[in-house]
Amino acid sequence: MAATAPTKPSNIAQNSFVKALAESSTLNSVPSQFSFANDSKASHSDSIPIIDFSLLASGTTDRRAKVLRDLDNACRExxxxxxxxxxxxxxxLKAIIEASLEYxxxxxxxxxxxxxxxASDPIKSGSGSVINTANQKINLWRDFVKSYVHPEFHCPDKPHKLRDVLVEFSEKTRSVARKLLQDIGENLGLEKGYMDEVLKLDSCFQLYAANYYPPCPQPDQAIGIPAHTDHGLLTFLIHNGVAGLQIQHNGDWFNTNSPQNSILVNTADHLEIFSNxxxxSVRHRAVVNNKATRISVVMANGAAPDAIVSPAVPLVERDGRAFYRPMKFIEYVETMLSNRFQGKSNLDCLKIQDDTELKTHCSTY
Incomplete structure (x- = not known):
């Protein structure tokens, strides 16, 4: 069914944020600027791996070995x-959701x-848009706030409690991410400390992002965030209990169902590059609904901003060649945030498959 125009088109011009538009009493259809016909159908799966962090940190030798194998399988499969x-x-976890909602x-x-x-602004807020393959700008059905929180900390001035909560959330998630990366390095057969040194993880980059997805009158005619992969090494996500994140696995889409107080973790672009x-780095998307507001809080964990990320040398030696080109981490992030490439991801541009094709599509780096 084609999207129809809103009752009062002026709402679009007057409101910079989707929240205000969604709360309009006259809104009964998706404005054309948001029109993104999509099939959000997805299957439910109980096969998404569950990793018990406590066993990685202090489990017995046998139990830790099993969880390491489970972690390796989760990252591979x-x-x-x-x-x-x-x-x-x-x-x-509750406090960061509440503080983000207050924002x-x-x-x-x-x-x-x-x-x-x-793209280099350390704090960003808005609704966002994407450029589709027809070179048309499509507004997203979500509001967001993003800020760089490590190695330099930035945070909006309001609400006042967000700063203290975000400082603690950044520290706690950074510690967990570092431990997971140590275990991932072990699974890759790398020497202890290799990943820390090469990626300069003492100065690792962290980006906080909170997303607000209000109810949508036509969920099949709009999108929260279209299918994409993430920059960084590991992305952490928590939410307010309203479903909306879908992941692609073997060509099929699956709804995620993370238990309360757990963290949904995905391996991101730079871990794919580093692991050769x-x-x-798996495609995922945020879909919307017509009943409840969804809040998600994301912490993207990456290499140091000035680190040059490339396949780990020991893995290149085992494989016989590198499958990805190197690139400075912060340049990758800012290029990705700028929507510079239309319909082509940064990760695709760094894959080394056919040199002629690579130079044709990605010579502007």
Missing amino acids: WGFFVLVNHGIPDSL FELPEEDKRRYEAKS GRYK
Whole structure:
């Protein structure tokens, strides 16, 4: 069914944020600027791996060995896993969701201060858009706030409690990510400390992102975030209990169902590059519904901003060649955030398959 125009088109011009548009009493259809026909049908699966972090940290030798194998399989086969018993207090997970929601409830003039002027802005807020293959701009049915929180900490001034909560959330998630990466390095057969040194993880990059997906009158005619992969090494995601994240596995789409107080983790682009393709950065998307607001909080964990990320040398030696080109981490992130490539991901541009094809598509790096 084709999308119809809203009752009052002026709503689109007046409102910089989707939240205000969605709360309009006259809205009964998706405005044309948001029209993104999609089939959001997905299967339910109980096969998404569950990793018990406590057993990685302090389990017996046999139990730890099993969890290491499970972690390796999760990174190879799914690119996603549910992390339980991670040690981050439930109260902190609840607090970061609540503080993020308070941000979205601020007056528009407060949020508009952080409208992005460039991809390198350390704090960004807005609704966002994508360029489709027909070179058309499509607005997304979500509002967001993003800020760089490590190695330099940035945070919106309001709400006031967000800063303290975000500082603690960044520290706790960074510690868990470092431990997971140590275990992943062990699974890859790398010497202890190799990943830390090469990727400069003492100065690792962290990006906080909170997403607000209000109810949509026509969920099949809009999209929260279209299918994509993430920059970085590991992405952590928590939410307010409203479903909406779908992942692609072997060509099929699956709904995610992470238990309360768990963290959904996905292996991202730079882990695929660093592992020389052993671990995959998997496509995923955020769909919307017409009943409840969804809040998700993401912490993207990456290499140091100035680190040059390329396949690990020991893995290249085992494989006989590198399958990805090197690139400075922060340049990759900012290029990705700028929507510079239309319909082609950064990761595709760094894959070494056919030199002629690679130069044709990605020579502008």
